[in-house]
Amino acid sequence: MRKCISTLAVLVISGLANSAMGSVIADFGADYTTPTPAAGWQYVHNGLNVTVGTEGSYTVNQYNSGGNWYTTGGVNLPAGAPDSYSVVGKNFIHPGQGSSQAADGFDHYTLAKYTLASGG
DSSP: OOEEEEESSOOEEEEEOTTSOEEEEEEHHHHOOSSSOOTTEEEEEOOTTOOTTOGGGOEEOEEETTTTEEEGGGOOSSOSTTTTTOEEETTEEEOOOOTTTSTTOOOOOEEEEEEEOOOO
16 A cells, blocks of 8 residues: 655655654755656646645646756746746745736645555
């Protein structure tokens, strides 16, 4: 079984052992790679007419070599509305348009998803 974790900010996950000591299993900045995300990582956004929380409808951001980051379709910024400046780079994430800007009235987020493999 796999579990998926989405975040709107930097992601650091800690697991607790019996001794209450934590260990980092994913680090947004340290794990950032191009032109393909590191194992377990995926960068996505909620596009036109997609609300946050409708995970099955999120769109995967593509690598853009000009900016060395991941954007909507890998295009240069700004992308078309409502994605505009939806981008993931090393140590930063920027959202698309807000609800007052977007024609569909939704906030458009960019998310870094990390999927945990089942463990023993």
